[in-house]
Amino acid sequence: MPQGQPFRGEAPPPGFLGWLASQRRRFALWAPVALGCGALVFLLPAFEPPAWTGVAALALAGGSMLARRFLSRGAVVLAGLALVALGYAVAVLRAETLATPVLRAPTLAVEVSGRVLDAFGHRDGRARILLALDGVPGLKTGEAPAVVRVALRKIDGLPRPGDRLALRVRLTPLTLPVTPGGYDFARAAWFDGIGAYGYALGPPRLLPPAEEASPVAAVQQWIAGRRFDASARIHALLPGSTGAIAAALTVGDRSQIAARDDEALRDSSLAHVLSISGLHMAIVGLGTFGLIRFAGALVPAIALRFQLKKWAAAGALLAAAVYLAISGASVPAQRSFLMIGLVFVAVLIDRSAFTLRMVAVSAGVVLLLAPESVLDPSFQMSFAAVTALVAAFEAFEDWQVRRGRPLVMRDGWGGRFGYWLLVAVLASSVAGAATAPYAAFHFNRIAFYGVLANVAAMPVISFVIMPFCALGLVLMPFGLDAWAFQVAGWGIDAMLAIARWTSDLPGAAGHVASWPDLALGLVTLGGLWLALWRGRWRLAGLAPIAAAMALGWLALPPDILIDRDAKNVAVRAADGRLAVVSGRRARFRATEWLERDGDERAVAASARAGREGVWTCEDKLCVARVRDLDVGYMERAGSGARACAAGLDIVIAAREIEPCAQGLTLTAADVARDGAMALYIAPDGTVSIDTVRRHIGERRWTVWSGEGEL
Numbered sequence: 001m002p003q004g005q006p007f008r009g010e011a012p013p014p015g016f017l018g019w020l021a022s023q024r025r026r027f028a029l030w031a032p033v034a035l036g037c038g039a040l041v042f043l044l045p046a047f048e049p050p051a052w053t054g055v056a057a058l059a060l061a062g063g064s065m066l067a068r069r070f071l072s073r074g075a076v077v078l079a080g081l082a083l084v085a086l087g088y089a090v091a092v093l094r095a096e097t098l099a100t101p102v103l104r105a106p107t108l109a110v111e112v113s114g115r116v117l118d119a120f121g122h123r124d125g126r127a128r129i130l131l132a133l134d135g136v137p138g139l140k141t142g143e144a145p146a147v148v149r150v151a152l153r154k155i156d157g158l159p160r161p162g163d164r165l166a167l168r169v170r171l172t173p174l175t176l177p178v179t180p181g182g183y184d185f186a187r188a189a190w191f192d193g194i195g196a197y198g199y200a201l202g203p204p205r206l207l208p209p210a211e212e213a214s215p216v217a218a219v220q221q222w223i224a225g226r227r228f229d230a231s232a233r234i235h236a237l238l239p240g241s242t243g244a245i246a247a248a249l250t251v252g253d254r255s256q257i258a259a260r261d262d263e264a265l266r267d268s269s270l271a272h273v274l275s276i277s278g279l280h281m282a283i284v285g286l287g288t289f290g291l292i293r294f295a296g297a298l299v300p301a302i303a304l305r306f307q308l309k310k311w312a313a314a315g316a317l318l319a320a321a322v323y324l325a326i327s328g329a330s331v332p333a334q335r336s337f338l339m340i341g342l343v344f345v346a347v348l349i350d351r352s353a354f355t356l357r358m359v360a361v362s363a364g365v366v367l368l369l370a371p372e373s374v375l376d377p378s379f380q381m382s383f384a385a386v387t388a389l390v391a392a393f394e395a396f397e398d399w400q401v402r403r404g405r406p407l408v409m410r411d412g413w414g415g416r417f418g419y420w421l422l423v424a425v426l427a428s429s430v431a432g433a434a435t436a437p438y439a440a441f442h443f444n445r446i447a448f449y450g451v452l453a454n455v456a457a458m459p460v461i462s463f464v465i466m467p468f469c470a471l472g473l474v475l476m477p478f479g480l481d482a483w484a485f486q487v488a489g490w491g492i493d494a495m496l497a498i499a500r501w502t503s504d505l506p507g508a509a510g511h512v513a514s515w516p517d518l519a520l521g522l523v524t525l526g527g528l529w530l531a532l533w534r535g536r537w538r539l540a541g542l543a544p545i546a547a548a549m550a551l552g553w554l555a556l557p558p559d560i561l562i563d564r565d566a567k568n569v570a571v572r573a574a575d576g577r578l579a580v581v582s583g584r585r586a587r588f589r590a591t592e593w594l595e596r597d598g599d600e601r602a603v604a605a606s607a608r609a610g611r612e613g614v615w616t617c618e619d620k621l622c623v624a625r626v627r628d629l630d631v632g633y634m635e636r637a638g639s640g641a642r643a644c645a646a647g648l649d650i651v652i653a654a655r656e657i658e659p660c661a662q663g664l665t666l667t668a669a670d671v672a673r674d675g676a677m678a679l680y681i682a683p684d685g686t687v688s689i690d691t692v693r694r695h696i697g698e699r700r701w702t703v704w705s706g707e708g709e710l
Contacts, residue, residue, distance in 0.1 A: 026532060035363075038086060042091035068082070110168070171198040188372075268453040269449070377442040449502045529541030619642065653665070
């Protein structure tokens with residue numbers, strides 16, 4: 001049977017196989033899914049696959065595609081295998097090409113110099129810079145990180161991208177997950193080219209410029225400089241969170257949004273507005289397209305002789321590319337640029353664009369350029385939302401065709417408003433439902449009034465904030481941007497008012513415990529099955545979603561959590577919530593524990609509750625009762641002999657001590673070797689230990705001895 005053709009001369013197989021055969025035109029939509037699976041095969045193992053496996057995978061991909069040309073049966077399976085192998089090979093190539101050097105142990109105070117790649121403010125008042133180092137004293141070239149992220153001391157103003165600085169810093173290795181199964185900060189930083197963190201011990205000193213950079217570096221520096229200048233200009237025009245949000249929407253700088261406003265945007269499901277994505281790119285691209293066509297139509301000599309539509313498409317494509325570069329080229333921005341770029345390319349070549357195919361091509365290109373994106377929350381939420389939206393409206397339009405008439409007639413202003421309201425409600429509901437599992441998994445939050453907030457805010461965002469932010473960016477080089485950003489600021493203030501009002505409603509946001517990784521995989525499979533197929537068998541996608549919900553519901557939370565250097569410990573109290581032993585030590589990690597547990601309390605509140613009925617502390621030894629076992633935590637200055645003499649079932653020591661004669665002893669050396677730990681106590685008193693090392697093992701970006709924290 002010829003490739004890609006329906007069955008000829010024979011009846012299609014009955015049932016599921018017959019339905020699957022009818023979906024052949026949609027097989028291509030699964031291509032990026034196969035590429036992502038191949039990337040996961042490289043990224044998820046707790047060991048570093050050797051480079052030769054990438055070559056072998058590439059050979060397997062080529063062989064599968066070659067065999068596919070000679071086989072009719074099984075051709076789809078071979079194509080899928082080829083794409084999985086290609087995704088793996090690309091991930092290996094990406095890692096080998098980056099080969100980011102990482103710091104293996106913290107340094108004492110050292111004097112370093114380098115070139116500023118980027119600089120951004122922070123809500124804690126300590127600006128951050130990305131610094132391309134000239135070297136690190138005491139380390140060889142291959143051992144020293146090439147790029148570090150440094151937290152500066154409080155200074156007036158920010159260094160500019162391209163400045164050369166000298167400063168005294170303390171460097172620390174990349175941060176490992178705070179708990180087994182937690183987010184791997186080190187992996188994300190490594191793929192961003194960062195090899196260490198650091199904090200400045202004094203003010204930076206400006207150095208004379210060095211020799212000219214390479215052409216590529218010069219372009220990157222120029223773009224970073226323009227983004228820096230635009231962000232500074234916007235902050236000067238619009239103070240506070242208003243300016244910070246305007247900067248986020250124009251140049252992708254989200255660093256200075258006030259914590260209260262950031263939380264309100266998340267709890268109202270409006271935080272997606274801050275991520276430069278489809279809405280922003282559509283307004284810039286389609287706005288440019290319409291403006292060029294309108295301007296050309298005003299000149300009859302041009303309108304009658306030339307194809308204005310193609311001129312407008314080329315201009316819009318260029319405008320979208322410039323906006324992509326200025327905005328920082330985040331994953332959602334890349335996806336949106338690729339999608340709208342395909343629309344304009346289709347106009348240029350007189351072809352029609354297919355929506356779900358655009359999504360598939362965009363996802364495929366992103367995965368080929370940056371295969372590590374498959375584990376990025378932004379990638380997952382962005383493509384989940386756009387895939388669900390396109391599939392839902394495709395199904396909605398098909399249903400209206402079968403119905404014989406539209407659900408809402410668009411006659412007159414009332415009909416058009418009703419149609420817009422219906423589309424807004426459907427879009428917000430579908431996008432919210434599609435991204436909710438990922439928000440729950442990565443951020444442990446679900447916004448329950450997202451539809452209400454989005455329907456209320458979208459007119460302001462679409463017709464005030466984004467158009468005037470884009471216009472302000474265009475007018476900025478001419479110094480005429482102040483009025484445009486002022487209008488945008490009024491819109492941002494209105495959006496913030498909606499976000500604050502929505503987030504203050506009773507039960508606006510739910511805090512949920514972290515799901516198992518398998519649950520997220522099942523939700524993704526089920527969602528894709530529902531979105532990419534057509535017909536009744538697509539409903540089979542509900543089965544893995546139901547299984548994922550069951551897994552999340554049945555997952556047992558840990559009874560004891562130990563920080564990666566034993567500075568802090570949390571135990572599960574009788575009320576089912578975590579009680580942290582210290583509200584001051586390792587606060588960031590303790591905060592992550594509570595968030596992953598679905599607990600909205602602050603660390604101080606958890607520690608206070610622990611002191612009132614869970615932990616009993618005396619002479620540097622704290623004891624708690626957990627599931628009929630006595631658990632002791634010995635602080636760094638405590639006595640190991642006293643801890644062992646207490647006859648505890650589990651002793652956790654913040655320094656190295658000899659193991660106690662009875663029970664389980666875990667010391668700072670144990671967690672330094674294996675990372676943060678989670679302990680589970682069975683009904684019979686058996687203790688099982690899960691560690692970060694078991695999850696991430698030995699990878700290029702992991703450091704197991706002497707790691708520190710920024």
